[in-house]
Amino acid sequence: MISTVRTLSLQSGGLDVTVDDQGQxxxxxxxxxxxxxxxxxxxxxxxxGRRPARVVTPVHPGFGGTARPDWLTDAATLAQAYVxxxxxxxxxxxxxxxxxxxxWITAEIxxxxxxxxxxxxxxxxxxxxxPGHPIADTISITPAELSRLAFHDHAxxxxxxxxxxxxxxxxxxxxxxxxxxxxxxxxxxxxxxxERLAKVGRPALVAWGESDEVVDAExxxxxxxxxxxxxxxxxxxxxxxxxxxxxxxxxxxxxxxxDAHATNRPEGKHPVPRPRRGGPTSVxxxxxxxxxxxxxxxxxxxxxxxxxxxxxGSSVSGLQWTLDAYTIVPASLLTAAGSTAxxxxxRRVFQLGLVLFTGASALxxxxxxxxxxxxxxxxQAVGGSVLTPVxxxxxxxxxPAPRERARSIGVWGGVVGVSMAAGPVLGGVPVQSVAxxxxxxxxxxxxxxALVLTALVVPESRAARARRAAPVGQLLVIVLLxxxxxxxxxGPGEGWTSPLIAACLIAAAGALTGLxxxxxxxxxxxxxxxxxRSPPFSGATLxxxxxxxxxxxxxxxxxxxxQGEWGSARWRQGCGCCRWRRCRWCARRCPGGSxxxxxxxxxx
Numbered sequence: 001m002i003s004t005v006r007t008l009s010l011q012s013g014g015l016d017v018t019v020d021d022q023g024q025x026x027x028x029x030x031x032x033x034x035x036x037x038x039x040x041x042x043x044x045x046x047x048x049g050r051r052p053a054r055v056v057t058p059v060h061p062g063f064g065g066t067a068r069p070d071w072l073t074d075a076a077t078l079a080q081a082y083v084x085x086x087x088x089x090x091x092x093x094x095x096x097x098x099x100x101x102x103x104w105i106t107a108e109i110x111x112x113x114x115x116x117x118x119x120x121x122x123x124x125x126x127x128x129x130x131p132g133h134p135i136a137d138t139i140s141i142t143p144a145e146l147s148r149l150a151f152h153d154h155a156x157x158x159x160x161x162x163x164x165x166x167x168x169x170x171x172x173x174x175x176x177x178x179x180x181x182x183x184x185x186x187x188x189x190x191x192x193x194x195e196r197l198a199k200v201g202r203p204a205l206v207a208w209g210e211s212d213e214v215v216d217a218e219x220x221x222x223x224x225x226x227x228x229x230x231x232x233x234x235x236x237x238x239x240x241x242x243x244x245x246x247x248x249x250x251x252x253x254x255x256x257x258x259d260a261h262a263t264n265r266p267e268g269k270h271p272v273p274r275p276r277r278g279g280p281t282s283v284x285x286x287x288x289x290x291x292x293x294x295x296x297x298x299x300x301x302x303x304x305x306x307x308x309x310x311x312x313g314s315s316v317s318g319l320q321w322t323l324d325a326y327t328i329v330p331a332s333l334l335t336a337a338g339s340t341a342x343x344x345x346x347r348r349v350f351q352l353g354l355v356l357f358t359g360a361s362a363l364x365x366x367x368x369x370x371x372x373x374x375x376x377x378x379x380q381a382v383g384g385s386v387l388t389p390v391x392x393x394x395x396x397x398x399x400p401a402p403r404e405r406a407r408s409i410g411v412w413g414g415v416v417g418v419s420m421a422a423g424p425v426l427g428g429v430p431v432q433s434v435a436x437x438x439x440x441x442x443x444x445x446x447x448x449x450a451l452v453l454t455a456l457v458v459p460e461s462r463a464a465r466a467r468r469a470a471p472v473g474q475l476l477v478i479v480l481l482x483x484x485x486x487x488x489x490x491g492p493g494e495g496w497t498s499p500l501i502a503a504c505l506i507a508a509a510g511a512l513t514g515l516x517x518x519x520x521x522x523x524x525x526x527x528x529x530x531x532x533r534s535p536p537f538s539g540a541t542l543x544x545x546x547x548x549x550x551x552x553x554x555x556x557x558x559x560x561x562x563q564g565e566w567g568s569a570r571w572r573q574g575c576g577c578c579r580w581r582r583c584r585w586c587a588r589r590c591p592g593g594s595x596x597x598x599x600x601x602x603x604x
Contacts, residue, residue, distance in 0.1 A: 004020070004021045004022065005018065005019070005020050005021075006018070006019055006021070007019070008085065008088055010081050010084045010085060010088065014069060014071075015061065015069060015072065015081055016061070016066070016067065017058050017059070017061060017081065017085060018058065018059040018064070018066055019056055019057065019058045019059075019085070020037075020041070020044065020055075020056070020057040020058075020059075021054070021055075021056050021057075021089075022044065022045065022048045022054070022055055023047070023048025023049070023052075023053050023054045023055050024052065024053075024054050025051065025052030025053045025054055026051075026052060026053050026054070026093065026095065026258060026259065026262055027053075027054045027055075027056065027091045027092075027093065027094045027095070028047060028053055028054065028055045028056065028094065028095050028096075028097055028258070029056050029058075029082065029085075029086065029091075029094055029095070029096045029097070029109075030043070030044050030047070030055055030056065030057045030097050030098075030102075031057075031058070031060075031082070031096065031097065031098035031099070031102030031103075031105050031106055032057070032059075032060065032063070032099060032100075032102050033098075033099040033100025033101050033102050033103075033240075033241070034100055034101050034138060034175065034176070034179040035100075035175065035241070036059075036063045036064050036171070036172075036175045037057065037059045037060075037063060037064045038064075039099065039241055039243070039244060040057060040099060040102075040243055041057065042243075042244070042247065043243035043244075043247050043250065043251070044057045046247050046248075046251055047251060047254070047255070050251060051251070051255050053255070054091075056085075056089065056091070058082065058085060060078060060102075060105075060178065060182070061078075061178075062174065062175075062177070062178030062181065062182075063174070063175050063178050063179075064171060064175070065171050065174065068178060068181070073181055073182070073184075074182060074184055075101065075104045075105045075108050075127065075182055075184075075190070076108045076190075078105055078108075078182070079105050079106075079108035079109040079111075079112060080112065082096075082105065082109055083109060083112055083114045083116070086114065086116045086117075087116070091116060092115070092116050092263075093116075093118045093262055093263050094116050094117050094118060095117075095118060095119045095120070095121065095254075095257075095258035095261075095262075096109050096110070096117060096119075096120045096121070097120075097121040097123065097254055098120075098121070098122060098123065098125060099123040099124060099125070099241060099243060100123075100124055100125065100126055100214075100240065100241070101125075101126055101127070101179065101182060101183065101188070102123075102125075103122040103123055103124065103125020103126065103127065104125055104126050104127030104188075104190075104193075106120050106121070106122055106125065107120070107122060107125065107127060107193065107197060107200070108127075108193075110200045110201075110202050110204065111196055111197070111199060111200060113201060117202055118202065118203075118258075118261055118262055118263045119202055119203045119204070119205070119257065119258055119261040119262075120200075120202055120203075120204045120205070121204070121205045121206075121207060121254050121257060121258070122204065122205070122206045122207070122223060123207050123208075123209075123241075123242060123243065123250065124207075124208055124209055124212050124214070124215060124220065124239075124240045124241070124242070125206070125215075125220075125223060126188045126189070126214075126215055127188065127189065127190055127193050128189065128190070128193045128194040128197070128219075128222065128223060128226065129186070129189045129190075129191050129193075129194060130194070130218070130219045130222045132218075133215070133216055133218050133219040133222070135187070135188045135189065135214065135215050135219075136149050136213065136214045136215070137187065138150075138179075138188075138214060139176060139179060139180050139183070139187075143158075143159060143160070143161055144158060144160075146214075147159065148213075149212075149213040149214050149239075149240070150212070150213070150214050150239050150240035150241060151211070151239045151240070151241070151244075151245060152209065152210075152211035152237050152238050152239045152245055153245065154239075157244060157245065194222070194226050195226075197223075197226035197227045198226065198227070198228065200227045200228065200229070200230075201228075201229075202229065203229045203230075203231075203257075203261045204224070204227045204229055204230035204231070205230070205231050205233060205253070205254075205257040206220050206221075206223050206224040206227075206230055206231070206232045206233065207233045207235055207242065207250065207253055207254070208220035208232065208233065208234055208235060209235050209238040209239045209240055209241070209242045209245070209246075210234050210235060210236050210237070210238065211237070211238060211239040212239045212240045213239070213240075214239075214240045215240070217234060220232060220234075225530075231257075233253055235249055235250065235253070238250075280398050280399060280404075280408075282453070282457040283394060283395070283398045283457055283458055283459075284395065284398070284399075284408050284411060284412070285453070286450060286453045286454050286457060286458055287391040287392075287394055287395055287412055288411065288412055288415040289446065289449065289450040289453065290350070290353075290354065290387045290388075290391050290450050291387070291388065291391060291412060291415055291416055291419070292415055292418075292419045292446065293354075293357060293358075293387070293443055293446050293447055293450065294357070294384040294387055294388060295415075295416050295419035296419040296442065296443075296446075297326075297361070297380075297384075297439070297440075297442075297443055298326050300439050300442070301322070301323065301326075301439055302323070303439075304436035304439045305319050305322070305323075307435070307436035308322065308370075308373070308436050311435075311436065312367075312368075312369060312370045312373065313370070314370040315370075315493075317489050317490055317493060318370040318371075318374070319370075320489045321370075321374045321489065322370070322373055322374055322377055324485055324489065325374055325377035325378045325380070325381045326377065326380075326381050326384065327381075328381075328481055328482060328485050329378050329381035329382055329384075329385055330381055330384055330385035330388070331477075331481055332385075332474075332477055332478045332481050332482070333382060333385040333386075333474075334385050334388070334389055335389075335474075335526055335527065336469070336470070336474050336526070337349070337353075337385050337386045337389055337390065338389035338390065338393060339469065339470075340469075341386070341389070341390045341393060342393070342462060343462065343469075344462075345460050345461070345462055346390050346393050346394050346397070346460070346461050346462065347394070347454065347458045347459065347460045347461070348460065349386055349390055350386065350387065350390045350391065350394065350454060350458065351451060351454055351455070352383075352386060353382075353383045353384070353385075353386030353387040353390065354383065354387065354447055354450050354451045354454065355383070355451065356379060356380070356382055356383030356386070357380050357383030357384055357387065357443065357447055358383075358443060358444055358447025358448060358451065359379075360376050360377070360379040360380035360382075360383060361380055361440045361441075361443035361444055361447065362440070362444055363376040363379070364376040364377060364380060364437075364440040365437040365438075365439075365440040365441055366437075391412070392409070392412075393461075394458060394461070395408050395409060395412060397461045398459075470522070470525070470526040472518060473515065473518060473519055473522070473525065473526035473527065474526060476511045476514055476515040476518065477511075477515065477526065477527070479507055479508070479511040480508050480511035480512050480515065483504040483505070483507040483508040483511065484504070484505070484508040486504050487501050487504040487505050487508065515527075516529050
């Protein structure tokens with residue numbers, strides 16, 4: 001690999017910038033922080049050596065023994081110079097990566113709106129003002145204090161200036177002097193930057209070392225929230241300079257993001273994980289088969305409830321528990337299942353979900369009592385809680401291009417609508433002809449087929465940087481949902497003032513009271529309470545809750561009423577349910593809406 005160091009004249013010869021240029025491939029502009037160019041030089045070599053990347057690393061004028069003209073005093077002006085540098089080099093589809101004050105300069109570059117930029121990555125950046133989360137005064141403190149704040153393992157990376165040659169100490173002093181100039185009158189902050197970031201029109205990744213005490217993780221979250229298309233990524237076991245402490249980890253995160261948002265790649269040429277056999281369409285078929293399995297069972301069981309009641313002597317609350325197992329368990333485990341798959345491997349966890357769902361379906365068909373049926377349904381729901389989020393992750397990984405991804409999710413969502421509409425009919429016919437246990441027999445061949453196809457065609461994948469497990473938050477969610485559901489189902493029979501029901505309601509309220517502040521304090525929350533401050537998100541969530549509450553109540557009561565009071569045949573009830581499902585089926589069966597989203601955005 002060839003590395004070329006040269007000095008380019010910009011601003012009509014009024015500014016000389018020293019640039020290190022190495023590698024070939026996707027172009028990166030890598031901007032160093034206050035520690036100088038040596039803090040990113042090894043990472044530049046790693047990126048250019050391990051990936052098809054051309055990495056351009058300029059030295060900020062005034063750093064590394066270079067000259068700084070008197071008129072160059074702020075990050076915004078230096079950003080303009082770097083855009084001219086890209087013009088000079090003729091680079092397009094550039095990903096700009098900046099650490100610390102280099103991240104501030106990166107943000108200013110994005111605000112200039114250059115067509116040469118495809119995406120930006122801010123690594124523990126400074127520049128905005130976040131009340132309650134001040135930036136450490138890195139200029140006035142000693143090098144030892146700075147190392148303690150900046151590194152996760154400060155003993156390993158600390159530098160003692162006394163051990164350095166005099167020339168190196170002089171460069172360090174000059175770097176600090178240049179940093180003080182660029183940091184501006186507000187000491188590493190521009191009071192207007194946070195508001196201006198709303199105008200950033202490029203995909204942005206804010207990557208943050210979790211152990212950073214120069215600028216903490218909440219400061220980084222605020223940075224990401226200020227930009228419309230930004231994603232926040234917390235990096236464990238590293239501090240203010242992940243490119244030094246954990247370069248391999250940062251390499252994976254930066255490359256995956258840059259590659260996903262490259263604009264010069266021809267349509268249809270996005271790299272995808274190669275299926276073991278077949279193509280991406282075969283992976284889509286497997287994911288559709290899994291959601292068919294889950295959605296079909298959800299509605300088909302409703303038709304069998306009266307028969308279950310007669311055969312097992314179930315109470316109304318027992319029937320409710322049979323159905324609610326399909327909602328409580330997935331709601332409790334959905335997030336944990338997705339994050340586990342990101343860590344362990346999506347195909348592996350997906351196969352586990354299929355095994356649980358298929359095996360539990362067979363056990364449900366053999367259940368001797370209502371209690372055993374509810375228990376097996378809960379095991380079945382554990383498998384279902386795995387299949388849905390992991391299938392979405394597999395699709396997103398298989399179809400990285402926005403348009404193809406939207407189309408695949410449109411097809412996948414269409415299968416949900418078809419299966420939920422067909423469930424009552426496909427469940428009613430065998431219940432009428434054979435027995436209620438045959439509802440669960442339907443799942444076994446579908447599940448086995450999906451399991452075999454998964455092993456054949458679905459490639460293994462993991463997240464570049466998986467989220468950490470959240471056992472405390474997970475436990476609070478389980479207590480909240482289970483206690484509240486128990487109170488709602490058993491309250492009419494036990495009495496709302498009975499000690500057991502009162503204890504469940506108190507436990508649910510206590511879990512909710514503890515969950516919100518606990519999640520607010522976590523750097524990687526299981527459920528981010530800040531999301532509910534968004535009116536569109538809160539409105540959509542409430543709409544979904546009320547819609548599915550109405551749907552579940554209608555299906556449950558409809559089955560008992562039509563078969564119990566009217567004596568309607570199961571297949572007739574199933575056909576009756578299909579009538580009101582027709583609109584839902586038509587709305588979800590066609591992927592056209594998702595194609596439009598992929599092509600034109602969410603507001604099309």
